[in-house]
Amino acid sequence: MSYDDWFRKDRLPHIFCAGCGNGTIINCTLAAIDQMNWKKEETIFVSGIGCSSRAPGYILTDSLHTTHGRAIAFATGVKMAKPDFNVVVFTGDGDMAAIGGNHFIHACRRNIDMTVVCMNNQIYGMTGGQGSPTTPKGCLSSTTPYGCAETPFDLCELATAAGANFVARWTSYHVKELEKSVKAGLETPGFSFIEVLTQCPTAFGRRNKFRQVIDHVEFLKSHSLLKAKRDRLVEKHEHVPEDMFVVGELTRRNRPALGVKP
Amino acid sequence: MTRIEFWQGNIACAEGALAAGCTFFGGYPITPSTEVAEHMAAKLPKRGGAFIQMEDEIAGIASIIGASWTGARAMTATSGPGFSLMMENIGFAIMTETPCVVVNVQRGGPSTGQPTMSAQGDMLQVRFGSHGDIAIIALCPATVQEMFELTVKAFNLADKYRVPVFLMADETIGHMREKIIVPDTVERVERKPFVAGTPAFRVTDPDNIPGFPAFGTGQHVHVTGLTHDERGYPCATNPNLHMALVKRLVDKIENARDEMADYDVINPDAGQVFVAYGAPVRTVMQVMHDKKDTNIGFLRIRTVWPFPEKALAEFKNAKRFIIPEMNLGQISREIERHVCVPVRSIPKLGGELHTPEELVAVLEEKA
Amino acid sequence: MKLVIDEIRCKGCNLCTKVCPYKIFREGKKLNRRGIAVPELDRPERCTNCRLRNLYGRQLCGVCQLTCPDQAIHWIDEEPYEPHKVAIEY
Numbered sequence: 119m120s121y122d123d124w125f126r127k128d129r130l131p132h133i134f135c136a137g138c139g140n141g142t143i144i145n146c147t148l149a150a151i152d153q154m155n156w157k158k159e160e161t162i163f164v165s166g167i168g169c170s171s172r173a174p175g176y177i178l179t180d181s182l183h184t185t186h187g188r189a190i191a192f193a194t195g196v197k198m199a200k201p202d203f204n205v206v207v208f209t210g211d212g213d214m215a216a217i218g219g220n221h222f223i224h225a226c227r228r229n230i231d232m233t234v235v236c237m238n239n240q241i242y243g244m245t246g247g248q249g250s251p252t253t254p255k256g257c258l259s260s261t262t263p264y265g266c267a268e269t270p271f272d273l274c275e276l277a278t279a280a281g282a283n284f285v286a287r288w289t290s291y292h293v294k295e296l297e298k299s300v301k302a303g304l305e306t307p308g309f310s311f312i313e314v315l316t317q318c319p320t321a322f323g324r325r326n327k328f329r330q331v332i333d334h335v336e337f338l339k340s341h342s343l344l345k346a347k348r349d350r351l352v353e354k355h356e357h358v359p360e361d362m363f364v365v366g367e368l369t370r371r372n373r374p375a376l377g378v379k380p
Numbered sequence: 381m382t383r384i385e386f387w388q389g390n391i392a393c394a395e396g397a398l399a400a401g402c403t404f405f406g407g408y409p410i411t412p413s414t415e416v417a418e419h420m421a422a423k424l425p426k427r428g429g430a431f432i433q434m435e436d437e438i439a440g441i442a443s444i445i446g447a448s449w450t451g452a453r454a455m456t457a458t459s460g461p462g463f464s465l466m467m468e469n470i471g472f473a474i475m476t477e478t479p480c481v482v483v484n485v486q487r488g489g490p491s492t493g494q495p496t497m498s499a500q501g502d503m504l505q506v507r508f509g510s511h512g513d514i515a516i517i518a519l520c521p522a523t524v525q526e527m528f529e530l531t532v533k534a535f536n537l538a539d540k541y542r543v544p545v546f547l548m549a550d551e552t553i554g555h556m557r558e559k560i561i562v563p564d565t566v567e568r569v570e571r572k573p574f575v576a577g578t579p580a581f582r583v584t585d586p587d588n589i590p591g592f593p594a595f596g597t598g599q600h601v602h603v604t605g606l607t608h609d610e611r612g613y614p615c616a617t618n619p620n621l622h623m624a625l626v627k628r629l630v631d632k633i634e635n636a637r638d639e640m641a642d643y644d645v646i647n648p649d650a651g652q653v654f655v656a657y658g659a660p661v662r663t664v665m666q667v668m669h670d671k672k673d674t675n676i677g678f679l680r681i682r683t684v685w686p687f688p689e690k691a692l693a694e695f696k697n698a699k700r701f702i703i704p705e706m707n708l709g710q711i712s713r714e715i716e717r718h719v720c721v722p723v724r725s726i727p728k729l730g731g732e733l734h735t736p737e738e739l740v741a742v743l744e745e746k747a
Numbered sequence: 748m749k750l751v752i753d754e755i756r757c758k759g760c761n762l763c764t765k766v767c768p769y770k771i772f773r774e775g776k777k778l779n780r781r782g783i784a785v786p787e788l789d790r791p792e793r794c795t796n797c798r799l800r801n802l803y804g805r806q807l808c809g810v811c812q813l814t815c816p817d818q819a820i821h822w823i824d825e826e827p828y829e830p831h832k833v834a835i836e837y
Contacts, residue, residue, distance in 0.1 A: 120806065122821065126600075129613065130756055131817055136783075137760035141816025149813060159598035164446070175602055175614060180595040182449060183604035183614075184442065185472050191439035195446025196595065198430040199404045199454070203596060221442075224435040291766070293813040319760075332765045 121145070121152040126178045133172060137331030139290030139316030143237050144173050146293050147206065150300035154204075161204045164193040166218060169244045169318075170210035170237035187218030190225045193232050197377045204304070205232040211252040212242045215271050219251075226280030229308040229375045235300065236273060236311070239318035247321030258325040273313050278369045283308030285369035289338040290316040292365065299367060308375030315342075315363065387560050389527045389553040390415035390457075393483055394423070396531030397455050399566045402481075403429035404454040406443030408436055408462060411495040412551040413485035416457035437462035441469040441482065448473075448480045449603060451594035453535055457483035461492060463502055464509070470544055471510035472605045474629060477581070477590065479538035479571065481531070483547045485554040488731050497731020498551035500658055500706040506546050507685050513626050515633035517640065518546040518685035522661035524558035530682060536569035537640060542589055543633060548684065550706065552659035552733060574599065580612040588632035633686055641688035643681045650677030651699040652743055655692075655715060657681040660704040663734040667743075670736060676743065684711065689718045700724055702742055704734045748800045748822040749829075750791050750811075756819035759783040763811045763820065769793045772811070792833075796822060 125148070134140050151161065163181040165171035166189035174181035184192045189207050197205045214222050214236050225232070241259055242248040249259040249266050252273065256265040277285045284306040286299040296314060303310030317323060317334035328334035343359070345366030351358050387395070394416045397405075405420040417433070424431040430447070434440045437458050444454035458466065463484050473480055488494030489501045502509075506518050517537050519530045531547055538545040574580075574591035580601040583590050593599035606614035607622045615621055646668065652675060654664045661680050668678055677695050681688060692701070692715065702724045703712045709725035716723045726742055728734050750771070763786055764772040771791045775784035791797055796807045800822065812820045 122818075125818060126602075131758065131819075134816060136758035136817075137762065138816055141818065142762075142814050145813045145815070145818065158600065159596055162595055175604065178600050180449075180600060181602045182446065183602065183606070184445075185468050185605060188438060188442045188469065191434065191442035192446040194432065194434070194439070195404070195406055195443030195448075195454070196450055197446075198406070198432050198443065199447035199452045200450040200596065203450070220435050221439055224439070290814075293766075293810055297813065331760050331762060335762065335765060 121148040124148045124152065124158070124177055124179070126176050129176050132176050134169065135320045137317065137319040138169070139239070139314075139318075140170055140173060140237050142290045142293060143235060143296070143314050143316060144176065146296040147235055147300050148177065149297045150304060151206070153301055154304055156204050160202060161206065162193075162196055163206050163208060164189050164196065165208040166210075166213040167244075168210040168213045168242070169239070170208050171213060173208040187213050187216070188221060189213065190218060190221040190234065194225060194228075194230055197230055197232055201231070201377045201379050206304075207232060207234040209234060209236050211236060211238040211240060211273070212250040215251040215273055223276065223280040226277050226282040226309050226311070229281055229283055229373055231307055231309070231375050231378045233300070233303045233310040233312070236313045237316050238273065238313050239316050239322055241318055241322040243318045243321045247325065257322075259322070274311070274368050277311040281309070281373060282311045282369065283371055283373055283375060284310035286311075286367045287313045287315070287363070287365050289342055289365060290314060291335050291339045292342070302367065302370070306370065307378045308373060381564055383562050385560050385562055386557055387524055388415060388555060388557050389521070389524045389549060390485065390555065391419050392524045392527040392560055393457070393531045393547065393549065393554075394419035395562065396528040397481070397535070398423055398427065399528075400453065400532040400535040401568060402453045402455050402535065403427070404444060404447035404452045405429070405431045405456065406434050406447065406454070407440040407456040407458065408434055410437070410459045410462045412487055412554050413457040413459045413483060415554070416483055416485070437465040438469060441466045441473070441480070444480045445469060445473050445476070445478045448478050449595045451596070453539070455481040455483065457485065459485050459487045459495075460489045460502060463505065467509045470516075471512060471514065473544040474510065474514050474516065475605045476603050477542040477629070478544070479542050479592075480544050481534045481538055481547065482544055483531070483549065486548060486550045488729065494731050496551065498659060498706060498733070499729065499731065500548070500550055500710070503548065503684060503707060503710040506548060513630055515630040516544060516546060516685055517541065517633060517683065518548050519642075519682055520548050520657040520684050521553055521682070522658055522680070524553065524556060524560050526682065527553060528560060528562065532566045536567065539571045540569045540589070541632060541636065542571070542592065548658065550659050551731070579610040581608065582610045583628065588628045588635070637686040637688065638690055640683055640686070641691060642683045643679060643688050643691045645691065645694050646678040646680070647674050647676060648694050649697050650675050650695065651697055653677035653679060653695045653698045653701050654739070655679045655681065655701055655703045655711075657684050657711070658706070660706060660734055663704060663736055663739060666736045667739045671740075687714050687718075692718050702726065702739070704728070704739060706733075748797045749825045750788065750794055750797055751821055751823055752785055752788075753819040753821070754779055754785050756817045757783060757785045758817050759785060760816065761786055762814050762816065766814045767811050768808065769795070
């Protein structure tokens with residue numbers, strides 16, 4: 119495969135559980151990066167703590183695996199000190215939306231030139247399945263044993279409101295679309311945010327009636343509503359189903375950005 | 381050409397950093413350290429460096445660690461509450477052996493405490509604050525001149541030992557204006573060069589310090605705060621590996637204790653010995669000047685951590701060590717560990733310096 | 748070209764059986780040495796990338812490879828004159 123030489127082959131197979139979508143997202147991101155003709159020594163992967171954040175450890179570039187939630191803050195330092203570098207951040211929903219929420223919105227506001235790929239499995243996978251800020255209402259987790267009572271974050275709307283230049287959402291089923299979106303994000307100067315809904319068979323699926331990985335992927339596929347279709351429904355004043363999430367390229371604009379390669 | 385200036389301590393610190401070749405500052409404003417950030421914000425962009433005001437102190441230190449890995453000399457400045465926020469990432473910098481400089485212009489704590497008053501309450505926090513077994517280097521300036529010189533030294537020690545180095549100033553020194561002689565050039569110690577193609581954290585020298593593989597040099601280094609092997613790959617369940625790694629990180633600082641010790645000894649044959657660092661040094665100097673008594677000794681410490689214990693041994697006839705500190709005796713406890721004679725702490729909180737009369741009263745009290 | 752599943756990397760999640768538009772994968776039945784049932788190939792000659800990659804000179808489809816979370820799917824060149832199983836579909 120073309121992006122195969124971006125992997126640290128001595129580290130594979132990785133630690134993700136069987137059926138975990140994180141590996142898929144790494145594939146799509148690397149496939150997009152491979153098309154950018156970036157040099158490996160000028161590409162830096164940064165991550166925080168969690169399942170998603172183990173990803174840079176399997177990629178053959180300089181990589182920074184940092185503290186919980188702070189990946190974007192570390193990446194800001196790397197990018198500001200060396201604007202020549204291409205900075206990509208892998209993060210998860212708990213890492214980025216809970217403990218790192220402040221760093222996330224401020225990076226969007228600064229519109230700093232980096233790409234953030236958020237592997238949203240809607241749960242804290244590495245610590246064994248606690249509720250996260252994106253756990254849907256009513257879903258079970260080890261800290262929401264009677265169903266999650268809180269309203270989840272819409273990370274893409276958050277990023278758009280905070281000022282990011284590029285925002286997209288896909289799922290781990292939409293591999294080709296995801297690859298294209300990541301590539302578009304990498305090409306966009308300024309802050310690019312790509313949220314990827316993914317399956318976590320071990321911590322999420324097991325408690326929420328997706329015992330089989332394929333059932334969860336089928337759910338992600340059937341409950342994703344293309345942005346164009348949503349817009350059509352809104353235009354015709356038709357009902358937009360509440361249980362579906364919008365996928366597609368949600369925001370693309372050209373606001374002034376920080377730390378762009380000279 | 382050296383030149384003479386009349387600078388505030390915080391400005392001297394920022395100028396020291398610029399002289400040392402600092403090209404990145406990431407921080408968050410906090411009294412009484414803000415002038416450092418303000419001065420860097422004005423000067424760094426003109427010199428091709430980067431200044432960024434982050435959203436909090438956690439992000440401030442995170443950004444300088446990131447910048448340091450690109451090969452830049454990076455610094456942040458803060459005070460008590462911000463310093464507490466930084467603790468986790470300080471541990472990360474220690475674990476990943478990232479050189480960086482953190483200036484802590486100390487103010488009265490705990491909590492918000494006295495933002496505009498002086499204190500030395502973070503002296504144990506800097507040593508033990510981050511979780512796990514750690515070793516760091518902390519320097520304490522007592523004059524504006526030392527604010528400049530010790531900032532330069534902090535960068536050199538950070539790069540040499542690959543560890544975060546702390547400039548533990550206090551509000552008194554930070555906000556005081558004083559004459560300063562600014563040298564034309566300063567000494568610069570570079571990071572140990574990396575042998576291309578070798579594992580990223582392999583140590584071959586007896587000083588326990590690996591070479592620095594900066595980002596962008598094609599070494600594909602993986603930097604992680606997890607327990608890692610010499611390739612930098614996480615290996616968090618191997619007990620022997622963890623023991624060896626933490627021991628090495630502590631040893632590389634502790635074994636160099638004598639090498640980096642920086643202190644002045646006055647009247648080594650004295651019976652009563654003052655030990656001071658930071659602002660109280662100035663009061664002791666006044667007492668030494670007024671008394672002119674060879675039976676009063678003075679140990680003035682600049683490298684508080686690792687503590688220069690050999691300095692205490694130079695006072696062979698000491699009957700008593702007197703330690704004025706702007707805290708409740710944090711370093712007195714460390715000194716008690718090393719000496720067999722009585723240790724008299726003179727704690728003072730509230731933000732005002734010790735007066736010479738207070739120290740003289742202790743000198744004259746019956747032992 | 749020939750599709751190969753790396754038995755060392757595969758964790759047996761069977762996602763490939765779900766996403767392949769030509770349904771060339773089916774769930775494996777035999778556990779390997781590591782206790783994992785690696786999917787089997789069912790008439791892989793239906794795979795477009797296997798048949799046409801060399802002709803077009805670029806990657807075709809490749810959804811299974813992108814989806815495979817364990818980076819276990821890749822293509823290798825066939826040996827010259829390797830025997831082929833011919834399938835005739837009506």
